[in-house]
Amino acid sequence: MSRDGFLKRVYAVAFTDAVHRTPSNKDHRIFFGKNAINWICSKYPLDTHLKGPQNNTRLVSAGTTEHERTSSASIDSVFTFLSQKYSAIEPAAKSSRKPPQGCF
Structure with missing residues (x-):
């Protein structure tokens, strides 16, 4: 995906105890x-x-000290965050972006 494509298609990113670079x-x-x-x-x-x-990424607690549990411990918060970000998108822009749909 091109750089322009990324910004047009992605409305939010949720990490769970991720290691990534800027x-x-x-x-x-x-x-x-x-x-x-x-x-x-x-x-x-x-x-x-x-x-x-x-x-450049906000850090919040997953509510657990175990790396293996961060995803399951924070799943409700992750989808609340994604839903809020999706709701904030202008209606015309939503056509190229998919809303969060349950667990993957």
Whole structure:
């Protein structure tokens, strides 16, 4: 997917305890700063905002200290975030983007 294609098709990114690097493209860095969250291992309750961001991505607690459980522990919060981001898209832009549909 081209860089332009990415920004036209992707409305949000949800990571769970991910290791990734900052996109080199300035527009992508801005996009990640506004539209990406990484739910990470933490002793704090689910969705607690943590020190960051890291790689232009907001960090919040997954509500577990076990890496293997971050996805299952944060699944409801992940889909709430994706649904909220999708709802904020202008109606004309929704035709090329798919709403979140349950678990993958």
